[in-house]
Amino acid sequence: MEFVIKISQFLLSLSLLIVLHELGHFIPAKLFKTRVEKFYLFFDVKFSLFKKKIGDTVYGIGWLPLGGYVKIAGMIDESMDTEQMAKEPQPWEFRSKPAWQRLIIMLGGVTVNFLLAIFIYIGMSYFYGDNFLPNNNIKDGVLIESTVANNAGLLTGDKILAVDGNSIENFSEISEKVLFGKQVTVERDGEQVSITLPEDFLAQLIDANESRFISLRQPFVVVQVPDTSANKLSGLKKGDVIVGLNDFKTKYADEVILGLEKYSGQNVSATVLRDGQETKLPLSISEDGKLGLVYAPASTPKTLEALGYYKFETKKYGFFESFPVGLTKAKDKLSSYWDQLSAIFSPSTGAYKGVGGFKAIFDIFPNVWNWQYFWNITAFLSIMLGVINLLPIPALDGGHVVFLLYEIISGRKPGDKFMEYAQVVGFVILIALMLFANGNDIYKAIFK
Template sequence: MDIVIKLSQFLLSLSLLIILHELGHFIPAKLFKTRVEKFYLFFDVKYSLLKKKIGETEYGIGWLPLGGYVKISGMIDESMDKEQMALPPQPWEFRSKPAWQRLIIMLGGVTVNFILAFIIYIGMAFAYGDTYVANSDLKDGVLVENPVMLKAGFKTGDKLVSIDGKKVVNFDGDLNMNIIMAKQVLIERNGQEQTITMPTDFVDQLSKYEKGLLVTIRKPFAIKDVPAESGNKDLKAKDLIVSINGQQAKYYDQAVAILANNKGKTIPAVVLRDLKQTPVTVKVDKNGKLGVIAGGVDLSDLEKLGYYKISTKEYSFFESIPVGLEKGKDQLVGYGKQLKMIFNPETKAYKQVGGFAAIFNIFPSSWSWEVFWSITALLSIMLGVMNLLPIPALDGGHVMFLLYEIISGRKPSDKFLENAQMVGFVLLIALLLFANGNDIYKAIVGR
């Protein structure tokens, strides 16, 4: 059932992005009276699942879910229709239109991608608002367990001050990604500020370990269940450990450290039970464990217990517009930084480039419209940016040649454009094989 939910989200998001991207080409083509021969969701190699011709355009769904396309008459594209191009230009063909109209048609897809992303972020701001913990409220710092973060110089209890000079105001969902993209992080430790310079190959180092957050909010040792074999009959589900062997254990990491120093001992402890402090006796096994199942506490519980103040900010429709635009801008800039890292061999970030399996795995196994729209908005930005790359066969390649034509007043020959299209197509196949090959490699080696 989990895989069905993931697949449903993946296909719905992919289909939405493809259809709207291709509409971005289709609509201006129609406005400029350019004939569109085909409009397809997914590729119809050899045959299609569904098709219907309406007017001069055949609409359909292909069987290969690797993208989609519109076939515009008189345009050198992936169809490589040389027979049509050998005939005299017709007034309804793409090649007969002024360069500025062709430029608008080619930019239509990525324009829709960016507009869609910003609309989604505005809608999310209006529908969900923002939920966060103010960074100033994390008086005891953050939890750091990731070995790559520890190696870089971070420690549990550090307070995050700024990332690349930008002050950390809130602890929210973007914080971990900002750290991944960072060059320098300013922290406060024991009342003293210090700068941590992030390793150049930080992304590559992260790939060698289990996926997880780099920093998290410190939580108490909450007990979800107490198995009979643990021998800790004094403990009950929903207990919160307050102290162990006379030492304060406000947070889970503190409790773990105290237990590790009392292996194989039976020691006193204090738990918070029904909001009352209750003394108990606990048995610590030879591994420094209590044998209980920890967890079962969320942010709302932590607020009730006085750990943190959870802030929720709601926005009116008009207030949502600047908030959504700012969110979209941040995501766009962030993805630009990711691409820069990928093209920098020193970072080794290219090893983490993923294909369709990587995109599929982003989606959760339980349905959440908030998560779905958040992922779809990010994918829309990614699709827009990738299509703008100046590679022949991509929209950016066509735009590059059109700009050359507009500036120089000379149009590249059809033969040149055909050869460029072929080179671009080979590059795209190579990139596709590399990205999906990375997915296969990670699946085989288990990381």
């Protein structure tokens, strides 16, 4: 059932993005009286799952869910219809239109992608508001769950104040900022410490399979005490929080683990928080530093607040307030994704090792249906699709835009043969990139 939910969200999001992107090309083409021969969701290699001709356009759904397309008459595109291009240009064809009209048609798809992301972020701001943990409310620093990060100089208990001189306002920003940053300023034992991250920090994390390297420090919450546990009769109950072992304070789970190592093979007096009150219980720790029970971190912000660990904040926005907030979120996500893309194309960072294909996109959707998560992921994917399509690679919108700008500036139109060769080169590049991205997914699934 979880797989069905994930694949449903994945296909719904992908379909929505593809249809709206292609609609961004379709509408201006129609406005400029350019014939659109096909409008397809997914690719129809050899056959279609559905197709219907309305007017001059065949609308359909292909069987290969790797994208979609509109086939515009008189345009050298993925259809590689050289037979049509060999004929005399017709007034309804793309190649017969002024360069400025062709430019608008080509920019239509990415324009819709960016507008869709802005619209979603505005809507989410209005309907959901923001629930977040201010960085100032993290009094005892963060949890570092990575040997790579430890080797770089980051330690559990560090309060991360700034990255590359930019202060951190929200806890949710920390991981991404550090991931693509160079200089991290932390507060440690009351003093500010500056840490220079290695240039290939991201690559080291990927190689070590430690993508989750910074998280919130959480309490040690008892979930279950099995019948086979040596502490079955200790009095521990589900929901108890261990906050001390003998004289060793263990406010957080990482401190409990340190305490268990310290007192391994011993009987200790544990301080347990239950219903807001502290009580003492005798516990037995095994030689390998285990209590023989199941524990978990607190599951929700509400639980963490009730236990007195953190204070979350909620902001609600009125209808008109949500517009600048949504626009700022879209701008920040665009900037963030551009930073990621820049890192990927810089071999020294090793970020290319983290590039993923369709499985990587599939994996970011949750196992439960949550509309807030769905729209948040869809908005980010829309920005990602817009940025990628603007890359100056022939066969992508950005490649066509480059040639059109050259034509507008120079007054000389590239020849059809040149455009055909450029399209082939673009396809080779795109196929290579797709093979690399999806190959990374396969490698990680097998070896990581």
